[in-house]
Amino acid sequence: AQRVTQPExxxxxxxxxxxELKCNYSYSGSPELFWYVQYSRQRLQLLLRHISRESIKGFxxxxxxxxxxxxxxxxxxxxxxxxxxxxALKGVSxxxxxxxxxxxxxxxxxx
Amino acid sequence: DAGVIQSPxxxxxxxxxxxxxxxxxxxxxxxxxxYRQTMMRGLELLIYFNNNVPIDDSGMPEDRFSAxxxxxxxxxxxxxxxEPRDSAVYFCASSLGTDTRTEAFFGQGTRLTVV
Numbered sequence: 001a002q003r004v005t006q007p008e009x010x011x012x013x014x015x016x017x018x019x020e021l022k023c024n025y026s027y028s029g030s031p032e033l034f035w036y037v038q039y040s041r042q043r044l045q046l047l048l049r050h051i052s053r054e055s056i057k058g059f060x061x062x063x064x065x066x067x068x069x070x071x072x073x074x075x076x077x078x079x080x081x082x083x084x085x086x087x088a089l090k091g092v093s094x095x096x097x098x099x100x101x102x103x104x105x106x107x108x109x110x111x
Numbered sequence: 112d113a114g115v116i117q118s119p120x121x122x123x124x125x126x127x128x129x130x131x132x133x134x135x136x137x138x139x140x141x142x143x144x145x146y147r148q149t150m151m152r153g154l155e156l157l158i159y160f161n162n163n164v165p166i167d168d169s170g171m172p173e174d175r176f177s178a179x180x181x182x183x184x185x186x187x188x189x190x191x192x193x194e195p196r197d198s199a200v201y202f203c204a205s206s207l208g209t210d211t212r213t214e215a216f217f218g219q220g221t222r223l224t225v226v
Contacts, residue, residue, distance in 0.1 A: 044204075046214050101146075102153060103156075
């Protein structure tokens, strides 16, 4: 079975502070990991994926297979980063090629 | 492209009534997904289609829920009869295939309230 765990429902930081949104996964094979973001009154959208090894809006995420984690990080939070963040996994088994999401973490960046 | 289009945006209905949610995927996408979002459980996959064929419906909670995709440009999710615990935001998403690297594009969602 595949599972994604985001232990924090809410993370509140001040502008300029570092941010780390935690994500752990459970999957027997080699999954693809994603971070999706949902800003207020907007649709859910892809933020980044581990395969791209990219930095989007200052965010990065490194896949740690030993710890089965895919934490999202940003060195200096901005107010516009306030949103709901979902970690997601897609497995390679034929029967489960849809995204499995974590329960989400709401990031609040205070001025 | 307007993206994935869902209708209605909001639906309020009485317990016991039938509810139909609609989704138009992005043109050319051949995979479609229905998700339900609640405070308690986050985003849960209900069902997904590939080339209009249901592939995995293990997330459909009960027989009261059914989904169809009669053609490549339209899908429905029906709840009959509806119950208050069905209140949630229902999202539809589409993608070009189900390869692990493809991105899923989401609709705005339908907020369902069953009273």
